[in-house]
Amino acid sequence: MVTYSSRKEVPSAEKWNLADIYQDMNAWENDYQTVIELIEKLRAFDGAIEGAQSLCDYLQLREQASYLYSKLYVFASLQMDTDTRVSSSQALLDKAGQLGQKISEATSFFMPFLLTLDEETLKQYISEIKELSYFEESLLESYRYKKHVLSKEKEEILSKMGEALSSPKQTFGMINNADIKFGKVTNDDHKKVPLTRGMYAKLIEDEDRSKRKEAYKAYYKPYVQLQNTIASTLSAAIKNNKLTSEIRNYPSALERALFSDNVPKDVYENLIQSAKENIQPLHKYMRIRKQQLGVDELRAYDLSIPLVKEAKQVISYEEAYETMLQSLQPLGEDYVQTLRSFKTKRYIDVRETPGKRSGAYNLGLYGVHPFVLLNHQDNISSLFTLTHEMGHAMHSYYSSQYQPRIKAGYSIFVAEVASTVNEVLLIRYLLKQTNDNQTKKYLLNHFIDQFKGTFFTQVMFAEFEKIIHEKAQNEQPLNAEAFSQVYETLFREYNGPGIVFDDEVKYGWTRIPHFYRPFYVYKYATGFASAIDLADRLIKGEQETRHSYLEFLKSGSSDYPLELLKRTGVDLSRPEPIHNALSVFNKLVDEFSRQV
Template structure:
């Protein structure tokens, strides 16, 4: 594994080219000033929109502002994530957030105004001003929110609280990325060194159980120590969600979170109930893992190590990229050609460096291109992460190139489909290419673990979110003890009795940043189930499914997410896609048990 002590040591080709957004900080500053002026102009429309022409003028200026602010905020975010310790980067991100608050305040009048119009009046505006045709879908969609939009004064007040309401998430991010200090582990020279996330992801898969346990204890040490502080931020975030839902007259925080995607709560509830009804194969897998590893006791630090021993794959970044391209050939020439071009265009920030944001993500910047953050570690897990994030990047590319600005941004609900299709195609490619039986067993084990992490674990997290929000809605207290009790109970329910529960297990909630994005994680599971269906059809050479899938990638938000998926043959309003995915998991576990 290549490690870097400084970002300066990383080759330029493996770093983002932020100049594609702005050539210099001076250009960024110019757009900030321009946005401030446009925001003032938009505010001046308050009370003055009386015909289609004025409405079109407002909407045109608003879209222009949205385009510029997308670049301003993306540039600030990417600067911070390069090094979360850098105060100058934090400063420009703070300015971008304050600018966002000003924009919200300046435009807060618009939605209450729009919903105060009779629908017949709006349709008359649309008829008299042809330019409004571009905005028609968005304008009519606004009426769906009528019951949840407040008065102009209240909307403006709520917008001014935006930064304060996001404070718990920001505080947790600073704790988790900039300030956290993990415990120490013993390196190969017998020296004690501070654990990093990158080291942890390697050590928790080490065949040496002593190393795994040591890394596990060191990793959880700060989360246990900071449990009360982190519980305070999480409780505040949950209460903010609940309070905002009440203010906006939603039946629950869950239904507020699902509303924009037009997803009925039954989809969320059925995901959890269907998974629990089919949990037995996961419990069976825990038993198999314990047996195959030859352990008297199975602990949480034994759940990530490959069961097949003596198999190590070092996969450099160059090899990983070419392997990914070969694996994704079933998606067609156009897809591969575009994806191949991303690598040398510096769309990807590849290496882990001190202070860099952990994990991986894709950020599509409209009018520019996707930016992908990685912390690549030259292993199989990093290869899958690469394929996953480039699925997001291709989704952004296709939607941004095909859709106009107002429908170019796809919903998070469908985002995980594109990324997971790539992962499923990759594992099938690797299994088909591999002739060594031991390596095939290793890959099958990896697929089962990926399946477990992307579906079962995310459903468990979704269950945790639902239970904690329901407690807040019932006025019950939320603190470290409550979170730990709920998390431990769910961990036992989902993982079965084969696992010994160390003290650290119940503090798992403290390390999950996704909990600060309410009711997000369930989309990994629905996305995975959808991807299983689509990848299976594509691998069988179903040209109709392939064509509909590429169209899906180009669709942005041109329709509701469930409807976009139905066009590819996936209907998530029925339990069938979840059941089919869980059946495949059961088959994989059965096949693995016989090897």
Template sequence: MTNTYKSRADVPDKEKWNIEDIYPSIESWEADYHFIEQMTAKLKQYDGAIHDGISLYLYLSEKEEVSSKFNLVYVYGMLQSDVDTRDTLAQSLVDRAKQLAVKLSAATSFFMPYLLSLEESTLKEYIQNEPRLQYFEKDLFEAYRYKAHVLTKENEEILSHLGEALSAPSNTYNMLNNADIKFGDVTNNEGVKVELTRGMYSKLIEDDDRNKRKEAYKAYYKPYLQLKNSIASTLAANVKTNVTLARLRNYPSALEKGLFGDMVPKEVYENLIAATKGNLAPLHRYTAIRKEKLAMEELRQYDLNVPLVNGIKMEISYDEAYETILNALAPLGEDYLGTLKIFKDGRMIDVRETPGKRSGAYNLGVYGVHPFVLLNQHDDLDSMFTMIHEFGHAMHSWYSSSHQPRISAGYSIFVAEVASTVNEVLLINYLLNKETSDEIRKHLLNHFIDQFRGTFYTQVMFAEFEKITHEMAESGKPLNVEVFNQLYESLFRQYNGDEVVFDEEVKYGWSRIPHFYRPFYVYKYATGFASAIHIAEKLLAGDETTLTAYLDFLKSGSSDYPLELLKKTGVDLTTPEPINQALKRFDALVSEFAQI
């Protein structure tokens, strides 16, 4: 059974991450904070004082040191705040770090306009005269790609001072969504009304009892409907901020600004949507199978997650899940498995849901320390898949940090979802292969189809919602509750088909998606999933060339552009082939399930 904790203090230390790995005390944190303050003032003095290779190197090396320490300062507060969003001391550390970030950004805002004022021949001369600059060479010349999008020194400084204000819509939504929202009541097994939590919802929405699903669904959406105007305001402001920044920086569109850093052509994004919209038939077929299997006259949104195989409740303890994960990832080799064992023993994982803890799950790689993985474990199949997903991210962070210098150790979000999804595909394959019970195999197949639907189709639907809302803002059209509702309802119907009967809550789905506050992020789940399907199937076939290429990919950080890194594993997303292959795989899964 899932352990339920009323307080973080009740959770065993071995199931909590140890943030003393970052700073042993608050005094150590304060020391670095004050060091950054002093160095920020020093960095500002380089404005107008960089005239040769030596001064350029000194500025860049000092800025890297300050940025590295700032990352530790911010993460230390963030990790404490995330395990209890009500903790005012932790929140004050985060707030102070954010204020420091604004000062640091303002102090260094002169540099990009300065760099782009140099002739490339002058920069080459600086590097030739100061060999230590070779460490920064790739990033320095990458900056010239942004030349058309960098403003004057004065305007860059103004924008940097506005950083905190411009992030207000996202920050406001996060506080509403994680700290302030109170869900409605549901009836527990003893017949007593209790307040719904996110963790309870994820379980109840899969319950065999339709009345429980409906009650949980209504209770979950209740605060979003109550706050619909406030949330519409934050989302509209966020979209308009993205559009305004794109215009100020001379991008053709907010979408192209969002894709520019990864050097992804907008055609990759548009082709993803077009290919998916052209292959909705298998998803509609699966929805029809769901309606038939559940023997319902009317299929509703709260019926879309209940397992279609009755009587299978897989309770999997945290320790058991960890062992299963290690077995499933055997195709990745002993070094991979040995490292993953360290995560658990080294207290790099925060396991349990507790009051005030941030919802969901994530990995945060901290260069020079180690990855930190946040979970809200519920000892079931979904929790095990969430674990192996985040471990994929964590291993990517570990490998990149171990094999790349600081400047190229961070990897693009575009490639991040590949590592996590490869792990998920390996897990479902392992579970299906070792399971002898037909009923459990059907349950696992059902689970994988639902996982595919959520990670691929749903994310493409979200990506289309983002694209359309930004285009509306760019053409001056209003964004409000009614507009968001109409668009979301239309897309939901297109993707899920006509079998679903709509409750009022369906059209408010946009209001509960935190990823909408990270512009043009969600499509990367789908491209990552398609890439992972390709890689995992070759790994399972024992392709040693792919294994070597994939481990090298994990070690590559940001040493090349994302599309180029993926090409080295055999995946070319500039062609429709990986997307089409993934969609064929989904079609085959649905056909197999239909036969059973």
């Protein structure tokens, strides 16, 4: 494999061309100054918007500021990520970040002002001035919030209490990131050393079971010790959700969380119910796991280790790109050719170099193009990462091509659909192509484990959140014992009766940061299931599905996420999409059981 000791050595075709955004720093500085001037102009509209024309003037200036700001920020952020050690890049990113702050301060008067206008007046304005129609949907969307926005006085009180209300989340963050001290594990020199998160991720997949066990116990040690402290932060977070939802006139904390995506509560409940009705294949997989690992009792520390080792294939970047394109044929010629062109247009920063941000992501910049960061290694995992990120990139690209800027960004609810569809198409393609049994088994196992982690585990978390919020609603006690009891019951239901419980299992709730961002994780599960359902139909060659899926990729946020998905045939208000996805899972487990 090629390795690089500096960015200079990397061929330019494999590096971003940031000149696509700004030719030089003077151009960046010019736009920065323009935004500073725009901010002053925007400020002057506070208390001064009267009638359709001045409303339109304000919105157009704000749109211009927001567009320039996104360019400034994305440029600074991409430059920073290519080498995080460069202090001038850090300074530029800070400067851009502060500009964003200033824009939101200067425009914070607008939402309360807008809600003082009645809807009829606004519609009248829109009919008077053609240019206002660009903003129509986003303006009218604000009215959906009207009954949840309080009087000016109450809003001020709530905003002053904001910091206090978010303190449980802060406290948990401090415990979890700063103060936590894991137990000790034995290193290769037979010395006891303190466990770190990085070590845990490796050790919990170690083939030596005693190492896995030791790491598991060391990892949970501080969480078990802190169970009462963490229970009190989690309980406070939930009570705050409940309280804020009541104050803002929502029927429940769940409905408040679902409001911004306009998702009815049935979708959430349907997800949990459909998953539980189809839980048997997961239990079956656990039995296969026990058998394959050759253990007499399956324990929590036996659940993360892959059952099949990664086939040691060397796959160059060139080869990976070509394989990806082949696997995405079911998406049609336009998709494949467009994606092919990304490789030579320098949209992708491919190589790992000193100081570069780790991991992988896609960042779409409207009016320019998507930017994808990779740290490509010549192996199969990197092939999956490439295919995943290019799914996001194509979604950004198409939405930017077909939507006005205000509707081009897609919501988190639908974001992982595009990336997962690509991954599933890749895995199906590779399974079909390979004659090597070991590779086949590896791919099936990889797919099943991904299903388990992205779907079942997230649904279990979603149900945990639902139950504990209901307990709060019914004034039942929320303490370590109550949380542990709920968690243990759910863990057993989802993972099946075959697992022998260590004491630590029931404390799983103590280590999950997502519980401080209420009712969020279910989106991983709905996104994943939607993608599985779609990919399954795409592979069958359904013309209609291909057409509607490409339309979906072009739709940005032009409608609510559930509506956009519905047009592809995925109606999450009904049980079918989840059932379809789970029948795919069932087939995978069956196939895997025949192979091993």
